[in-house]
Amino acid sequence: MAHFVIPPIRHLLTRWGIHPDAHKFPAADLGIVDAGLPPLIVLPLAQQAGAPARPVVKVGEHVLKGQRVADPAGAISAAVHASTSGTVIAIGEAPMPHPSGLPGLAISLRPDGEDRWVELHGDPYPIRLEPAEISRRVAEAGVVGMGGAAFPAAVKLALGQRSAIDTVILNGSECEPYLSCDDRVMRENAADIIEGSRLIMRATGAKRVLVGIEDNKPEAIDAMKVAAHPFPEVSVVKIPSRYPMGAERQLIYTLLGVEPPAGGRAADVGVVVHNVGTAAAVWRALRYGEPLIERVVTVAGGAIASPRNLRARVGTPLQWLIDRAGGLSRQPARMVVGGPMMGVAVGDLDIPIGKGASGVLALTHAEVGEREPSACIRCGSCVSACPVGLLPLEMANRIHAGELGQAEDIGLRDCLTCGACGYVCPSRIPLVQYFMHARGELVALEREGKRLDRVRELTEARSGRLEREAREKAEAQARRKAERAAAAKKETAA
Amino acid sequence: MEQMITAVVSLTAIGSGLGWILGTAARRFAVEGDSRVKEVEAMLPAANCGQCGFPGCAGAAEAIVAGDASPTCCPPGGKVVALAIATHLGLTLEDDGVDEGPLVAVVEDALCIGCTKCYRQCPSDAIIGAMKQLHYVFAEACTGCNQCVEKCPTGAISLQSLPATASTWVMPKPALAA
Numbered sequence: 001m002a003h004f005v006i007p008p009i010r011h012l013l014t015r016w017g018i019h020p021d022a023h024k025f026p027a028a029d030l031g032i033v034d035a036g037l038p039p040l041i042v043l044p045l046a047q048q049a050g051a052p053a054r055p056v057v058k059v060g061e062h063v064l065k066g067q068r069v070a071d072p073a074g075a076i077s078a079a080v081h082a083s084t085s086g087t088v089i090a091i092g093e094a095p096m097p098h099p100s101g102l103p104g105l106a107i108s109l110r111p112d113g114e115d116r117w118v119e120l121h122g123d124p125y126p127i128r129l130e131p132a133e134i135s136r137r138v139a140e141a142g143v144v145g146m147g148g149a150a151f152p153a154a155v156k157l158a159l160g161q162r163s164a165i166d167t168v169i170l171n172g173s174e175c176e177p178y179l180s181c182d183d184r185v186m187r188e189n190a191a192d193i194i195e196g197s198r199l200i201m202r203a204t205g206a207k208r209v210l211v212g213i214e215d216n217k218p219e220a221i222d223a224m225k226v227a228a229h230p231f232p233e234v235s236v237v238k239i240p241s242r243y244p245m246g247a248e249r250q251l252i253y254t255l256l257g258v259e260p261p262a263g264g265r266a267a268d269v270g271v272v273v274h275n276v277g278t279a280a281a282v283w284r285a286l287r288y289g290e291p292l293i294e295r296v297v298t299v300a301g302g303a304i305a306s307p308r309n310l311r312a313r314v315g316t317p318l319q320w321l322i323d324r325a326g327g328l329s330r331q332p333a334r335m336v337v338g339g340p341m342m343g344v345a346v347g348d349l350d351i352p353i354g355k356g357a358s359g360v361l362a363l364t365h366a367e368v369g370e371r372e373p374s375a376c377i378r379c380g381s382c383v384s385a386c387p388v389g390l391l392p393l394e395m396a397n398r399i400h401a402g403e404l405g406q407a408e409d410i411g412l413r414d415c416l417t418c419g420a421c422g423y424v425c426p427s428r429i430p431l432v433q434y435f436m437h438a439r440g441e442l443v444a445l446e447r448e449g450k451r452l453d454r455v456r457e458l459t460e461a462r463s464g465r466l467e468r469e470a471r472e473k474a475e476a477q478a479r480r481k482a483e484r485a486a487a488a489k490k491e492t493a494a
Numbered sequence: 495m496e497q498m499i500t501a502v503v504s505l506t507a508i509g510s511g512l513g514w515i516l517g518t519a520a521r522r523f524a525v526e527g528d529s530r531v532k533e534v535e536a537m538l539p540a541a542n543c544g545q546c547g548f549p550g551c552a553g554a555a556e557a558i559v560a561g562d563a564s565p566t567c568c569p570p571g572g573k574v575v576a577l578a579i580a581t582h583l584g585l586t587l588e589d590d591g592v593d594e595g596p597l598v599a600v601v602e603d604a605l606c607i608g609c610t611k612c613y614r615q616c617p618s619d620a621i622i623g624a625m626k627q628l629h630y631v632f633a634e635a636c637t638g639c640n641q642c643v644e645k646c647p648t649g650a651i652s653l654q655s656l657p658a659t660a661s662t663w664v665m666p667k668p669a670l671a672a
Binding site: 096405433434436440444448451454455463 | 571636
């Protein structure tokens with residue numbers, strides 16, 4: 001029934017987005033290669049969206065591959081597991097892929113080389129499990145969204161149990177240039193993805209699965225179609241190549257023609273979106289009981305000698321991955337973890353990859369294409385590129401003038417920070433940087449405001465307490481005085 | 495005699511009549527203090543630290559409403575309070591309300607003699623300590639009102655800005671003109 005869900009006219013009318021050079025080859029045509037065991041594994045505790053995980057191991061403890069080393073802390077968080085067997089040598093700050101370059105908490109492991117697994121509990125027929133049990137086991141395995149945002153997968157599944165979900169969309173668009181890890185996973189592990197998507201369908205109570213794959217990946221589409229063939233409820237749909245097709249709202253609109261309300265979620269229109277890699281991880285978590293401890297990473301860019309896709313353990317340092325891809329052929333102008341559009345520029349090759357790291361890119365000067373920004377010529381290119389229909393130039397103007405509230409009024413919160421506006425800007429204005437600055441500033445103001453509110457409560461509690469104490473003291477004094485007076489009276493009477 | 499009685503009675507009547515009118519009018523048409531003062535006072539941190547140069551937060555609120563002080567005059571409140579007050583009163587902040595981030599008190603371990611003076615002074619109970627014990631400031635509850643710094647006999651307390659962590663870091667604003 002799904003073959004008529006896309007009226008092609010909608011695609012002709014679509015105006016948003018950009019068409020950057022894909023740069024997917026040669027990595028996309030080379031098979032996934034195992035990255036092997038690095039001499040040091042650094043497991044970031046804040047590698048998922050939400051709260052950082054809480055360590056449950058001690059320094060010096062020996063852990064097995066797949067053993068849980070950190071518990072989720074809070075409703076939105078995910079467990080972290082050891083990606084090989086070895087000894088915990090440190091729990092503390094380590095370099096992290098973060099735009100600030102500031103370190104984050106991590107558990108460092110010295111591998112013992114044996115790579116010995118903890119005992120795993122799979123299920124030969126996981127599709128028979130109850131929906132709640134599926135999301136429980138997904139949480140147990142620490143599965144997070146593998147497209148980049150690393151949102152805990154179990155939280156999304158549980159969300160599906162609370163609201164009526166009718167369609168599961170698998171995101172196989174991989175719209176960021178350079179990246180081909182999802183493409184390779186779809187070509188090589190199509191069956192795992194389809195099985196995983198059926199488990200997600202069962203967990204959320206949806207009726208069908210739509211797999212959206214951009215038309216620049218014909219081999220992946222073929223492989224997925226073959227794997228989906230036995231299941232009538234799963235359909236693979238070819239969608240146009242365009243950035244940011246992989247953004248949740250854009251993908252939903254392209255596939256279904258509906259848009260979640262501003263500020264709302266995909267679940268509001270009965271949809272839940274997962275990355276194809278996440279679906280494969282869900283399958284492996286339930287069928288084999290394997291926690292999410294490895295992922296496929298694209299190591300590419302003009303400065304990489306032989307770009308390719310590597311199956312790497314979570315916590316592998318960037319330097320190790322670059323060496324497995326032939327090393328650097330020249331000095332890169334910028335190192336990026338993730339995609340070139342939304343990834344994080346990093347300066348330290350000791351930084352480990354997390355569960356959400358889809359790529360490690362070493363880009364040359366020509367590829368970065370950085371120029372000095374000049375004044376806005378009001379050409380409107382950013383407006384037509386914006387996938388959400390915002391006015392990036394206006395927002396940037398207001399933020400520049402310090403009017404963050406006004407920028408919020410014209411849609412700052414709806415911005416995906418996809419970078420399409422900055423990419424097309426002929427004046428090379430760092431538009432996204434303005435938006436990220438403004439958002440960060442608004443969050444910081446809100447946090448500080450809440451803190452001051454709590455402090456005010458403390459202050460009021462203290463002055464109340466001091467008043468009460470003074471009053472009690474005065475009362476006690478008066479009582480004593482009265483007693484003394486009574487005693488004196490008695491004495492005189494006697 | 496009769497004249498005197500008439501005069502006394504009529505003057506008493508006029509006096510009490512006018513007095514009643516004045517009394518009623520004073521109650522009926524009473525002008526309360528500017529309600530904005532109370533509103534602004536509620537936004538200030540209530541630390542009554544006096545760093546603004548006014549007698550407590552109430553005094554500062556009055557001065558701000560009267561236009562004698564800028565909303566940025568409150569160091570413990572910082573940017574958040576300045577922005578909130580400016581928005582509430584419809585004022586514009588000349589200098590963006592810029593500050594170098596919130597300051598909090600930090601106790602230098604080696605200098606603290608455990609005299610409890612700071613901890614008794616702290617308006618928000620942000621300091622923990624006891625006689626002859628090392629004192630500690632909970633940054634989360636500290637407004638940087640400077641009162642403990644003044645009380646400390648050994649100069650062990652200083653105001654410092656908190657270093658940014660990955661979760662509190664904000665991307666800097668691009669330097670160029672858009």
